[in-house]
Amino acid sequence: MRILVTGGAGFIGSNLVFSLLNAGHDVGIIDDLSTGSMANLHPAAWFRSLDITGPGLDAAIADFAPEVVIHLAAQSSVTASQQDPDRDRLVNxxxxxxxxxAAAVAGARRVLSASSAAVYGTPVxxxxxxxxxxxxxNPYGHSKLAAEKAIAEELRAAGVDFASLRFANVYxxxxDWRGEGGVVAIFCGRMTSGQTPVIYGDGSQTRDFIYVGDLVFALMEAAETDATLALPGDDGPAYNISTGTETSVAMLIQHLRSPAGYFGAVENAPAREGDVARSALDPTKxxxxFGWHSRVSLEAGLARTVAWFAQNR
Ligand SMILES: NC(=O)c1ccc[n+]([C@@H]2O[C@H](COP(=O)([O-])OP(=O)(O)OC[C@H]3O[C@@H](n4cnc5c(N)ncnc54)[C@H](O)[C@@H]3O)[C@@H](O)[C@H]2O)c1
Structure with a gap:
């Protein structure tokens, strides 16, 4: 299948591109390298360096002529969305x-778009x-929710199948562990280099941590399924990609100690404003x-992640 991945030079996109190529697909990437990197680009993939909000997008997508578009390119930082909400809205x-x-004009039959747990806010x-x-x-959650509506407006009438996949906390x-990256990456980066991990708040806050390999399977299975994803009457349509399980940040540290070989201190800092206390998304739908469920246990996913950080950070 010909599959175009926007944001294919980023964290999730690069993992996806490698797996798609391994599975024998023809893969194209559009990415402006704003947070992604050349080092993440697979040489076997077709690549155009361009901004999805700028000129040249329609021609590039028409040129690659994908059957499926997996749209991951985004302003993906909550903090940056608060600092520059206009830019966040423009990109997302x-x-x-x-x-x-552009995907509809180019004849794509399905578009999958990355959404987020941030659309829900504080769970009830x-x-x-x-x-x-x-x-x-936060503005990031608002822009991801508005993006779900925008994609529905564009594609329902065009007869293109589509879905927004709401990712839980991917690791x-x-x-990236040096910037605002995910908490697992930051802990792995620090603990594998002997630096003290910092917990904001008392560590009892929970998140639903999903291994990137599981998320890649979800995107591949959603791309390949014979089922229709944009179900009639479905407002969105959206799918949670998650484990359904809560893990506290304190427990995460405990799970990481042994694989990271870090048995030192943990620093506590004041809780960050706006952090939700608990989160988990139900992946049943x-x-x-489309038959997806997570397969990688937290222990196994963390062990693979630590091993990568120990070699590559
Ligand atoms: N990482 C998570 O835990 C998580 C959770 C929920 C949702 N998401 C979503 O998943 C997607 C991928 O996230 P990620 O963690 O890999 O982030 P990332 O920042 O590593 O990847 C985003 C990619 O998009 C590219 N990009 C950004 N703006 C662009 C633009 N205007 N034009 C072209 N390319 C552009 C960047 O260069 C980067 O390669 C994003 O849509 C993000 O919002 C991520």
């Missing part, structure tokens, strides 16, 4: 709309189902519609 909402429109019940209330608490090899 208008960029998603532009990708969807756990684990959260796709139909539960959406109350985003694994190639995640993805299982029912």
């Amino acid at each position: 909402v208008e960029g998603t709309r532009a990708v969807a429109r 019940t756990l684990p959260l189902g796709e139909a539960d209330a959406k109350a985003p608490e 694994g090899p190639r995640q 993805a299982g029912e519609v």
Whole structure:
């Protein structure tokens, strides 16, 4: 299959591209390298360096002529969304709309777009189902929710199948740990280099941690399924990609100690404003519609992640 990955030079995108190529697909990448890197690019993939909000997008997508577009390119930082909400909206909402429109014109039959647990805000019940209330608490959550609507507006009428996949907290090899990266990457980076990990708050806050290899399977299975993902009457349509399980940040440290070989101190800093206390997303719908379920246990995923950080950080 010809599959175009926007954001294919980033953390999730580069893991996805490697797996798609291994599975025998023809893979194209569009990425402006704003947070992604050349080192993440697979030489066997077709590549165009361009901004999804700028000129040249339509021609590039038409040129590659994908059957499926997996749209991961985004302004992916909550902090950056708070500092520059206009830029966040431009990339995440208008960029998603532009990708969807160009994909339809180029004849793609399906578009999958990365959404986030941030669309829900503070959970009322756990684990959260796709139909539960959406109350985003930062510009990033708002832009991801608006992007879900934009893609539906563009593609429902065009007859292109589509879905927004709401990722829980993704972790694994190639995640950035020096900037605002995910908590697992930051802990792995620090603990494998003998630096003290810092917990914001008392560590009782929970997240639903999904291994990037599991997420890659979800994207591949959603790309390949014969099922229709944009179900009639489905508002979105969205699918949680998650484990459904809560893990506290303190427990994460305990799980990482042995694989990272770090048995030193842990520093506690004041809780960060706006951090939700608990989070978990129910992945049942993805299982029912396209047969995906997570396979990698937290212990196994953390061990693989630590091994990568120990060699590559
Ligand atoms: N990492 C997570 O835990 C997580 C959780 C939920 C959702 N997501 C979403 O998954 C997707 C991938 O996230 P990631 O963690 O790999 O982030 P990332 O920052 O590593 O990857 C994003 C990629 O998009 C590219 N990009 C950014 N703006 C662009 C633009 N205007 N034009 C072209 N390319 C552009 C970047 O260069 C980068 O390669 C994003 O949509 C993100 O919002 C990630």
